[in-house]
Amino acid sequence: VLVFTRRRQEAIRIGDRIEVRVLRVGRDGVRIGITAPPDVPVHREEIYEEIRQANRAAVAVTPQVDLSALAERLRQP
Amino acid sequence: MARTGAALPNPVETQVTSPDVQAGLARNAIAFPDGIPGFEACRRFVLLSADSLAPLRRLEAIEGPPAAFLGIDPRLVMDSYRCRLSDNDMRALGADADSTLLWFAIISEADGVLSANLRAPIVINPQSMIGRQVLPDDGLYPIRHVLATGKA
Numbered sequence: 738v739l740v741f742t743r744r745r746q747e748a749i750r751i752g753d754r755i756e757v758r759v760l761r762v763g764r765d766g767v768r769i770g771i772t773a774p775p776d777v778p779v780h781r782e783e784i785y786e787e788i789r790q791a792n793r794a795a796v797a798v799t800p801q802v803d804l805s806a807l808a809e810r811l812r813q814p
Numbered sequence: 815m816a817r818t819g820a821a822l823p824n825p826v827e828t829q830v831t832s833p834d835v836q837a838g839l840a841r842n843a844i845a846f847p848d849g850i851p852g853f854e855a856c857r858r859f860v861l862l863s864a865d866s867l868a869p870l871r872r873l874e875a876i877e878g879p880p881a882a883f884l885g886i887d888p889r890l891v892m893d894s895y896r897c898r899l900s901d902n903d904m905r906a907l908g909a910d911a912d913s914t915l916l917w918f919a920i921i922s923e924a925d926g927v928l929s930a931n932l933r934a935p936i937v938i939n940p941q942s943m944i945g946r947q948v949l950p951d952d953g954l955y956p957i958r959h960v961l962a963t964g965k966a
Binding site for chain 2: 775776778780781784785787788789790791792793794795796804805806807808810811812
């Protein structure tokens with residue numbers, strides 16, 4: 738892991754397309770601005786992780802629920 | 815618990831895969847260039863449906879580790895469902911404003927309760943046969959929107 742000390746308004750460049758800039762430093766948090774090309778997905782880690790977990794849980798789905806009944810109900814307008 | 819004989823088509827990996835079946839799967843393959851979070855190695859999927867279980871569908875990986883998701887068009891479980899795709903999502907899907915896209919909310923089950931992930935739907939462009947899971951950072955919709963409990 739690379740560790741840098743950065744002050745407010747200082748930045749780090751990753752390659753030639755990504756910039757990570759410290760915008761504000763508070764007591765409990767740091768506000769960070771990320772500039773990246775559109776093809777580089779940027780997500781808060783906990784959101785990505787939450788969706789990853791949800792997908793993992795979903796893949797095992799062998800519902801002990803009557804899917805026909807659900808399908809039937811969903812067919813009603 | 816009552817279960818009927820209705821089932822979605824057998825998982826691809828358990829089917830007898832003749833060359834014909836293989837060719838059919840390849841023809842109907844939907845590319846997921848970025849995979850799906852948790853299944854980054856699955857880059858090609860097929861979308862299966864069965865009349866008895868419509869409008870439920872099954873999205874199944876035909877490449878990479880075995881993975882299959884049960885899902886439904888989110889607009890069928892929430893009338894008011896609206897999700898705006900980012901320019902980047904549109905570009906990745908090879909879609910423009912006129913494209914008709916296919917939406918698929920992944921269904922999961924916990925303790926007999928079925929819920930649909932309305933927060934991060936899978937979007938497929940049938941013209942380009944490209945799909946991706948959209949991950950809005952500030953989603954309006956729940957990851958677990960309850961569809962049904964086990965008690966019929």
